[in-house]
Amino acid sequence: xxxxxxxxxxxxxxxxxxxxxxxxxxxxxxxxxxxxxxxxxxxxxxxxxxxxxxxxxxxxxxxxxxxxxxxxxxxxxxxxxxxxxxxxxxxxxxxxxxxxxxxxxxxxxxxxxxxxxxxxxxxxxxxxxxxxxxxxxxxxxxxxxxxxxxxxxxxxxxxxxxxxxxxxxxxxxxxxxxxxxxxxxxxxxxxxxxxxxxxxxxxxxxxxxxxxxxxxxxxxxxxxxxxxxxxxxxxxxxxxxxxxxxxxxxxxxxxxxxxxxxxxxxxxxxxxxxxxxxxxxxxxxxxxxxxxxxxxxxxxxxxxxxxxxxxxxxx
Numbered sequence: 404x405x406x407x408x409x410x411x412x413x414x415x416x417x418x419x420x421x422x423x424x425x426x427x428x429x430x431x432x433x434x435x436x437x438x439x440x441x442x443x444x445x446x447x448x449x450x451x452x453x454x455x456x457x458x459x460x461x462x463x464x465x466x467x468x469x470x471x472x473x474x475x476x477x478x479x480x481x482x483x484x485x486x487x488x489x490x491x492x493x494x495x496x497x498x499x500x501x502x503x504x505x506x507x508x509x510x511x512x513x514x515x516x517x518x519x520x521x522x523x524x525x526x527x528x529x530x531x532x533x534x535x536x537x538x539x540x541x542x543x544x545x546x547x548x549x550x551x552x553x554x555x556x557x558x559x560x561x562x563x564x565x566x567x568x569x570x571x572x573x574x575x576x577x578x579x580x581x582x583x584x585x586x587x588x589x590x591x592x593x594x595x596x597x598x599x600x601x602x603x604x605x606x607x608x609x610x611x612x613x614x615x616x617x618x619x620x621x622x623x624x625x626x627x628x629x630x631x632x633x634x635x636x637x638x639x640x641x642x643x644x645x646x647x648x649x650x651x652x653x654x655x656x657x658x659x660x661x662x663x664x665x666x667x668x669x670x671x672x673x674x675x676x677x678x679x680x681x682x683x684x685x686x687x688x689x690x691x692x693x694x695x696x697x698x699x700x701x702x703x704x705x706x707x708x709x710x711x712x713x714x715x716x717x718x
Contacts, residue, residue, distance in 0.1 A: 422665060435658035439651040446647030453640035460635045466491040467633065471567045471617075474537070475529045478570075483535075484611035485570045491633060493617055495567050496537065498527030500559040504598035507552065507585045508540070514631060518543040519552070521627055522586070522594050523559050524605065525566065525614070536605040538594050538613040539568055542627030551582060557625035564621065568614025589613050 423431075471493040477485060478494075485492075501524040508520035521541045528534050547554040577587035586597050591609050595602035615630050 428662070431658055431661070435654045438654040442647045442651035442654065446644045446651065449640045449644040449647060453637070453644060456637055456640060460637060462488070463491050463633045463635055467493075467569065469493065471495045473530075474527065474535075475531075478535060478537075478610050478612060480529065480531075480533045481535055481608050481610060485572055487572075489570060490572055491569045493567050493569050494614070495565065496525060496527040496614075497563065497565050498525055499562060499564055500525055500539070501536075501604075502559050502561070504595065504600065504604075505556065505559075505584075506594050506597045507556070508587075508589060509581060509585050510587060513543055513628070516545075518545045518628070519556075519585075520589075521556055522589065522613075524595065524598075525564075526608075534608050535610050536595075536608045537568075537610060538589065538591050539566065539616055540571075540589065540613060540630065541616045541619075542629050544627060552585070557623060557627060560619060560621050560623045564619055566614070566619040567617040569617055570612050571615055573611045573613060 466489065469492055472495070474494040474496045476494070477483075477489050477492060504524045506522045508522055511520055512518070520543050522538050523541055525537050525539045526534060527537065541559060544553040544556055571589070574588040574590050576590040576593050579587045581587050581597075584597060584599070586593050591611070591613060592602060594613075595605050595609070
């Protein structure tokens with residue numbers, strides 16, 4: 404008697420996962436809400452930065468193009484501080500540079516080029532007889548051969564000079580060290596203290612501001628590289644704010660889609676209309692008529708041939 408051994412087929416792997424429990428859904432919901440909240444916080448932060456930048460751009464555009472006014476209209480005397488609304492406002496001063504107190508500002512690139520800003524105190528007398536000392540940023544000079552300082556610093560015009568500067572708020576003092584005669588911030592106190600004679604000669608006459616040079620008459624013998632117009636690029640804060648809002652919606656929407664898919668699967672709704680169409684074999688004949696497509700003959704596998712052989716022997 405011939406004995407035919409039938410190879411046992413391995414059971415089909417069970418890849419199906421059971422439905423999520425209520426606890427799992429609650430954990431997913433909390434995670435989605437927390438993620439959405441964090442995205443909204445980041446979006447709000449970017450929105451605030453966008454609004455601050457827009458306000459700064461409006462201030463620059465309004466004040467930069469405004470006509471120059473006498474300096475005493477904004478800085479009426481020693482100790483005065485430039486108001487926020489007048490930053491970048493052009494003012495006119497008549498007086499003279501204190502060239503012996505020239506100081507260099509380091510580590511402040513302009514348009515991607517390294518160099519030194521030339522800071523020179525300017526003395527002027529106001530109409531009421533008071534005197535003030537205002538630090539003027541006259542422009543930049545390139546790095547020297549050893550990068551510790553410039554090769555040369557052109558002199559400012561001597562004698563009586565009329566200058567037009569854009570007012571800037573005094574910067575906070577820097578705690579970083581610098582070479583003698585150099586500073587890391589345009590802080591009036593630090594700039595004057597870095598000069599060869601210290602800050603004593605200007606005591607009681609300084610103001611809480613400095614000026615970015617726009618023009619000077621008479622012109623100097625050797626001009627410095629002029630300071631550029633302030634940057635008015637709004638940046639990417641607005642687009643980032645919208646991106647974070649989309650991420651927040653995606654976190655909540657992803658949870659809803661996942662929940663609906665699983666609920667649909669439990670009701671047997673996980674098969675799409677396209678899947679049913681392919682399974683039925685119906686196709687369009689090109690004229691709008693539906694026809695049943697003959698199923699393709701499946702190639703017989705080795706197991707199919709073995710089953711057929713067994714069935715023929717048992718008949």
